[in-house]
Amino acid sequence: MTDLREKSVAPVVPEKVGRKRRIPPAVAILLGAALILILTYTLPPFRNYQLATVGAYFTVTAGLTVLTGLNGQLSLGHGALMATGAYTFALTQNRWLSMPLSVLAAIVVTTLAGVVIGLAAARLRGPYLAGLTLAVAVVVPSVTSTFDTTFNSDMGLSIALDPPPGTIPMERWQAWLCWAGALVTAFLLATLTRGRFGRDIRAVRDDETAARLAGVHVARTQVLAFVVSAACAGLAGALFAVLAQSVSPGAFPLTLSLFLVMAIVIGGLGRLVGALLGALLLVLLPALAQTAGERSGSQHLEGNLALVIFGVVLVVVMLAAPGGLASIRFTLRRK
Amino acid sequence: MDRFVYLTFDGLSRGAVYAAFALALVLIWRAARIVNFAQGAMAVAAVYVAYSVTDATGSYWLGFVAAIVFGLLLGVAVEKTVMRFVDHSSPLNGVVVALGLVLIVQGVLGILFGNEYRPIETPFRRDAFEVGGIALLSRYDVFVFAAVGAVVVALTLLFTRTAVGLRMRAAAFAPDVSRLLGVPVGGMLTLGWALAAAVGSLAGMLVVPTELGLHPTAMDVVFVSAFTAAVVGGLDSPIGAVTGGLVVGLLLSYVSGYLGATVAPMAVLFLLVAVLLGRPGGLFSHSKARLA
Numbered sequence: 001m002t003d004l005r006e007k008s009v010a011p012v013v014p015e016k017v018g019r020k021r022r023i024p025p026a027v028a029i030l031l032g033a034a035l036i037l038i039l040t041y042t043l044p045p046f047r048n049y050q051l052a053t054v055g056a057y058f059t060v061t062a063g064l065t066v067l068t069g070l071n072g073q074l075s076l077g078h079g080a081l082m083a084t085g086a087y088t089f090a091l092t093q094n095r096w097l098s099m100p101l102s103v104l105a106a107i108v109v110t111t112l113a114g115v116v117i118g119l120a121a122a123r124l125r126g127p128y129l130a131g132l133t134l135a136v137a138v139v140v141p142s143v144t145s146t147f148d149t150t151f152n153s154d155m156g157l158s159i160a161l162d163p164p165p166g167t168i169p170m171e172r173w174q175a176w177l178c179w180a181g182a183l184v185t186a187f188l189l190a191t192l193t194r195g196r197f198g199r200d201i202r203a204v205r206d207d208e209t210a211a212r213l214a215g216v217h218v219a220r221t222q223v224l225a226f227v228v229s230a231a232c233a234g235l236a237g238a239l240f241a242v243l244a245q246s247v248s249p250g251a252f253p254l255t256l257s258l259f260l261v262m263a264i265v266i267g268g269l270g271r272l273v274g275a276l277l278g279a280l281l282l283v284l285l286p287a288l289a290q291t292a293g294e295r296s297g298s299q300h301l302e303g304n305l306a307l308v309i310f311g312v313v314l315v316v317v318m319l320a321a322p323g324g325l326a327s328i329r330f331t332l333r334r335k
Numbered sequence: 336m337d338r339f340v341y342l343t344f345d346g347l348s349r350g351a352v353y354a355a356f357a358l359a360l361v362l363i364w365r366a367a368r369i370v371n372f373a374q375g376a377m378a379v380a381a382v383y384v385a386y387s388v389t390d391a392t393g394s395y396w397l398g399f400v401a402a403i404v405f406g407l408l409l410g411v412a413v414e415k416t417v418m419r420f421v422d423h424s425s426p427l428n429g430v431v432v433a434l435g436l437v438l439i440v441q442g443v444l445g446i447l448f449g450n451e452y453r454p455i456e457t458p459f460r461r462d463a464f465e466v467g468g469i470a471l472l473s474r475y476d477v478f479v480f481a482a483v484g485a486v487v488v489a490l491t492l493l494f495t496r497t498a499v500g501l502r503m504r505a506a507a508f509a510p511d512v513s514r515l516l517g518v519p520v521g522g523m524l525t526l527g528w529a530l531a532a533a534v535g536s537l538a539g540m541l542v543v544p545t546e547l548g549l550h551p552t553a554m555d556v557v558f559v560s561a562f563t564a565a566v567v568g569g570l571d572s573p574i575g576a577v578t579g580g581l582v583v584g585l586l587l588s589y590v591s592g593y594l595g596a597t598v599a600p601m602a603v604l605f606l607l608v609a610v611l612l613g614r615p616g617g618l619f620s621h622s623k624a625r626l627a
Contacts, residue, residue, distance in 0.1 A: 074427050076434075120608055126426030127370035127570075128611060131562045134372070135604045138559045142600035254555055255441075258434050265431055300446045307442030314435030318428055319420050 025190035029183050036179045040172045048171035049243070050283050055178030056239035057279035059185045061263045062272055063232025066189055068261070069270025070198065071225040072205035073121055077133030078233045079257035081117075083140050085110040085237025086247040090157045091150070093241075099162055103181075106238035107231050114230020115223065122222040137257045141249040156248025159241055178239045185232050186272055192228070201225045255307070262314045285309055340471065341463070342592040343585065348476040350584020351483040352542045356561035357568065357576035358490065359535035364570045366507045366527030369418065369429040370562070373436035375554030377413070377532055378539030380440050381406045383448055385540060386455060386549055395458045402536045410532025414525045444551040452548035461545075479541050486534055487577060494573075503527055556600055560587065563607045569617020579617070 023031075036055075040048055060078060068074050085106040092102040117136060121129050144151040151157070164173035192198065200221045203211035208218050241247050263282050267274025286306040293301035356374070363371045371377075381402040389398030413436065421429050459474035494500035505513040506523035514520050542557055543549055564583040568575020583603065590602040610617070 068427070072425070072427065074430060120612060124611055124615065127372075127430055128566065128615065130372065130430045131370065131559075131566065132607060132611060135559045135563070135600075135607050138556055139600045139604050142597050145597040146595065146601070254552070255438070258438055261431060261434055262438070300449050303450070304442040304445030307438045307445065309442075311435045311438030311440075311442060314438065315417060315432055318432045318435065319417070319422075 025187055025194075028190075029187045032183055032186075033179070036175065036183075040175045045169060045171040048169075048175045050287070052171065052175040052178040052239075052243055054279050054283045055175065055182040056236050056243060057260075057263065057282045058182040058276050059178070059239060060233045060236035061260060061275035061279050061282075062182070062186050062189050063229035063236075064260055065264040065267075065270055065272065065275040065278075066193060066201070067225050067229035068264060069268075069274075070193060070205060071201040071222060073222065073226060074126075074130050074261070075121070075133045075226070075229070076130055076254075076257045076261065077117060077136035078229070078260050079252045079254065080137045080140050081110050081113060081230050081233035082237035082240060082256070083247070083249065083252035084113050085234035086241040086252070087144075087151060087157070087237075088234070089238035089241045090159045090247045093159050093161070094157065097160060097162065099242075103235065103238045106241075107234045110234025110237065111227055111231045114227045114233075118223040118226030118230065121226050122219045133257075134254070137254050140252055144249045154249060156246055156250070158246045161242065161245055174243055177242055181235050181239050185235060186276075189228075189232070190272060197221075197224070259310060262310045266313055266317050338592065342588045344463075344472050344476065345592075346585035346588030347581060348472070348479050348584070349542075349545070349588055350564075350581035351479050352538050352545075352580075353557075353561050353564045353583050354577040354580025355483045355486055355534055355541070356538035356557065357564035357580045358487070358573060359531040359538065360561060360565045361568075361570060361573055361576045362490075362527055362531035362534065364565075366503065366524055366531075367418065367429075368423070368426075369421070369433070370570070371531065372430055372433035372558075373413070373440065374531075374535045374561075375539075375558030376437045376440035376551075377406070377409050378535040379543075379549075379551060379554050380409060380444060381532075381536035382455070382539045382543050382549060382553075383444055386453065389456075395456070399458075399540060402540050403533050406533040406536025407529045409536075410529035411525055413532070414528035418528065419521070419524075441551040448551075450551060452550045454548045455544050457544045475544075482537060482541060486537060487573075490530075490534075490573065499526070559600070559607075560603050563603050563610075566607060566617060567610050572617065575617055 036051070039051060043051060060082060064075065064078050088109040089102045089106040092105040093099065096102070117133070120132060124132060141154065144156075145153045164170055168176075193201070200211070200216045201224075203214065203216050204218050204221050211221075212218050240251065244251060259282055263278025264275055265278075266281060267277035286303075289305035289309060290302050293303075293305055356378070359374055360371060363369055363374075384405040385398035385402035387398075388401040389395055392398070417432060417436065418429070421432050423429065457475050459478050461473045461475045463473045463476075464471055492500075494504060502513070502518045503523045503526060505516075506518050506520040507527070510520045513523075538557075538561070539554060543553055546553060546557070560583050561580070564579035565576050566579070567582055568577070568579030583606065586602055586606060587599050591599045594602075
């Protein structure tokens with residue numbers, strides 16, 4: 001039970017208060033963009049594709065880490081929100097063949113979905129919220145099968161993408177698109193969470209009563225946090241659709257939502273750098289596990305080894321260092 | 336009308352399984368204030384054990400017993416090695432750790448058994464008896480009712496009539512006082528997890544043959560239904576869990592029967608949203624005193 005081991009109650013997220021010198025977000029984003037540009041010209045096509053996938057994952061983990069880490073709402077439904085974005089993108093793109101319009105539509109529709117779920121979520125806490133969002137994640141195949149004239153059931157939709165401009169190879173173009181989305185998202189989130197919004201959502205996470213006394217509108221703040229994070233998920237969904245050039249319910253299983261949670265927990269909840277690290281691991285670990293599976297010659301090992309590794313990492317990090325990998329370094333330095 | 340009667344009995348049979356599964360969730364929630372999101376995955380693991388034993392020996396009942404025993408042991412193992420060490424300062428931690436367990440269990444099952452659906456047989460026939468031309472119950476439904484009924488009665492007796500049950504309730508309700516009075520609080524917690532996991536395994540054994548078949552993710556949707564059942568009844572109330580289970584079972588049966596099977600998960604989602612927004616404590620909630 002809780003009282004067996006009275007731990008000194010440390011905040012889950014080690015927050016760096018005050019005077020540490022930090023790189024301003026704009027500089028970090030520009031450096032990141034330069035790095036991506038260099039990488040896309042030096043890496044072979046398949047690596048470019050993986051790089052693009054990291055960018056797409058980063059877009060959603062960045063939003064999720066703000067929601068879960070800074071505002072304390074755990075969502076298992078972000079896979080479903082991504083599916084919303086991806087399907088909206090596919091339907092709009094196939095109809096009007098305009099990528100900017102489709103991306104915008106994906107973000108808007110997913111944001112609206114986020115408003116609906118967020119309104120419900122603002123009244124729920126802890127396991128109840130997790131259960132509700134889990135139900136949302138599980139409902140995706142059911143929706144696509146019920147309205148199969150629109151969503152084409154389990155088969156999904158293929159997407160007619162505009163060809164990349166000029167002679168740019170497809171993979172490089174995808175990497176640019178994904179990282180443009182990811183970096184813009186990261187910049188907006190970094191700016192947003194440093195301001196009043198960031199203070200409000202942290203205050204609500206730490207103590208709702210105190211926040212309310214200080215004049216923070218608790219429910220509105222929670223809904224807003226969910227909506228912001230849903231918008232990120234919508235954009236990420238559209239990026240995944242660009243990457244796969246198709247959408248199907250099989251691409252957004254419950255496992256995806258669990259992977260996203262793993263990604264934000266491992267790097268340290270509430271930190272954009274942690275979200276980036278998590279996104280990187282989401283691409284690297286399955287690739288490594290697949291190589292290991294191929295080498296051992298066992299078909300069963302391929303997809304499943306990654307599941308086991310993610311699960312073990314999640315449990316171990318949660319038990320040993322709830323603040324994520326970054327917090328281990330933090331405590332060591334302080335000693 | 337015939338169809339309505341048939342769907343009602345089918346719904347009650349499904350509901351009995353959800354009730355058992357919801358009961359497992361409630362047992363752990365009452366003992367440890369954790370919603371065990373890994374319950375579904377643990378139950379699937381037990382069903383795989385049953386499948387292997389039945390495959391090797393040819394006897395369904397040996398497999399059945401093996402699943403329940405494995406469930407007990409898995410419950411003990413999970414509590415002793417993982418859940419005991421969860422930091423409870425944030426309610427998120429327990430959930431996230433349980434999700435990690437889900438990934439581990441599903442991954443290990445996939446590695447050991449592969450990711451294809453395996454048909455699993457039932458000990459009794461599933462075609463319904465007819466009374467006056469109306470299809471009512473199958474032998475399997477009767478078996479489900481008997482098994483779940485036995486579990487509910489046994490748990491009720493355990494918690495209300497035995498010293499161990501009293502200690503378990505005391506350990507959950509007031510751990511410090513119980514410890515002073517000599518109750519092994521940690522042991523009671525482990526026992527609670529073991530019982531819950533065994534009940535969950537039983538529910539898994541009952542539900543998997545009626546669904547698509549055995550698969551590492553076979554219980555995902557069932558888990559959501561059972562969670563809904565537990566929330567409908569209030570996470571704190573065993574009677575509520577049983578009632579909630581029957582309500583969810585009936586709802587699913589009517590929706591599948593009249594609107595199509597694919598609509599069923601959406602119906603569960605709507606029910607969950609309605610209950611959470613209308614009566615978050617559940618229909619049978621009467622515990623204002625113990626919130627955390």
